[in-house]
Amino acid sequence: xxxxxxxxxxxxxxxxxxxxxxxxxxxxxxxxxxxxxxxxxxxxxxxxxxxxxxxxxxxxxxxxxxxxxxxxxxxxxxxxxxxxxxxxxxxxxxxxxxxxxxxxxxxxxxxxxxxxxxxxxxxxxxxxxxxxxxxxxxxxxxxxxxxxxxxxxxxxxxxxxxxxxxxxxxxxxxxxxxxxxxxxxxxxxxxxxxxxxxxxxxxxxxxxxxxxxxxxxxxxxxxxxxxxxxxxxxxxxxxxxxxxxxxx
Numbered sequence: 349x350x351x352x353x354x355x356x357x358x359x360x361x362x363x364x365x366x367x368x369x370x371x372x373x374x375x376x377x378x379x380x381x382x383x384x385x386x387x388x389x390x391x392x393x394x395x396x397x398x399x400x401x402x403x404x405x406x407x408x409x410x411x412x413x414x415x416x417x418x419x420x421x422x423x424x425x426x427x428x429x430x431x432x433x434x435x436x437x438x439x440x441x442x443x444x445x446x447x448x449x450x451x452x453x454x455x456x457x458x459x460x461x462x463x464x465x466x467x468x469x470x471x472x473x474x475x476x477x478x479x480x481x482x483x484x485x486x487x488x489x490x491x492x493x494x495x496x497x498x499x500x501x502x503x504x505x506x507x508x509x510x511x512x513x514x515x516x517x518x519x520x521x522x523x524x525x526x527x528x529x530x531x532x533x534x535x536x537x538x539x540x541x542x543x544x545x546x547x548x549x550x551x552x553x554x555x556x557x558x559x560x561x562x563x564x565x566x567x568x569x570x571x572x573x574x575x576x577x578x579x580x581x582x583x584x585x586x587x588x589x590x591x592x593x594x595x596x
Contacts, residue, residue: 349566389540390533397489399482400465406482407533408489409540413480415456418532422495425461425468427485428589432471433463436527437580442556443479449525458482462490462525474582493545495528510547527551 355363397408412418423432423440432440440459447457459481461468466496490496495506502524505516509526516522526548534540552558561568570576579586 352565353540359468369437383427385544388544390543393532393540393542395492396490397484397487398491399460399484399487401464401480401482402469409457409534409538411458411480411482412532412534412540413456415451415454418453418534419450419455419457420530420532421457421459421551422493422526422528422530423459423461423481423567424523424527425463425471426496426525427463427467429463429467429525431580432475432581433495433525434578435574437475438557438574438578439527439551439554440475440477440479441581444557446479453466456480462496475580490525493528493530495526495547497524497526499524510550529554577578 352471393408398405399408399411408418411420421436421439421443423436425431425436443457443459450457457479459479460483461481462484465483472481484490491498494508494510496562501507502516502522506513507516507521508514509521510528514521526547528545529551530542531544532540533543557567
């Protein structure tokens with residue numbers, strides 16, 4: 349870490365106050381953006397999606413579990429993958445503690461991956477997670493939400509992700525799976541609506557550890573991104589650290 353500027357207590361306090369004004373402006377701007385997000389138009393989900401779950405086949409409407417709002421985390425774990433994405437695992441490490449509170453606000457949460465349920469259950473057990481995680485294997489769900497890509501799509505050299513077209517030669521984009529989060533609402537008639545989706549760095553608000561790192565002197569201390577240092581949480585003490593570039 350480079351030598352940092354050292355000042356008197358008075359100058360330190362003046363700098364803190366000036367920064368606080370910017371922090372407050374950002375807080376107000378974030379609140380205003382959240383209002384705009386809630387005001388975005390919705391689209392009705394017309395297709396009947398179904399998922400493999402530990403309790404049998406379930407529809408998208410079933411995943412609400414008696415609530416009117418549903419958060420779906422698009423977890424990168426493809427049918428042929430040996431383990432879940434390191435970045436998605438980092439996100440998921442934050443979920444269980446938060447959900448005990450979130451579920452009190454009429455919100456359900458579920459992770460969805462294309463891997464078969466058995467592979468999901470095995471990795472979930474390894475990581476010690478308890479949130480609901482289901483398989484969309486054999487379904488169009490991941491493809492319709494632009495987080496999974498067929499070999500034919502990748503062969504074109506262009507994929508539709510995060511509401512824009514990317515060249516697969518871009519770092520991080522030559523993958524059959526990508527991360528994201530989608531939000532849904534179910535009305536009293538049982539109709540389901542997609543209200544919002546975010547991809548790439550748009551899922552960072554789910555990562556509390558980054559908020560902690562952002563207030564430290566070194567910050568995130570990443571040269572190329574999270575995979576500079578991040579590992580599955582049961583691999584940090586392993587001298588043969590695994591690494592991966594599955595998220596960007």
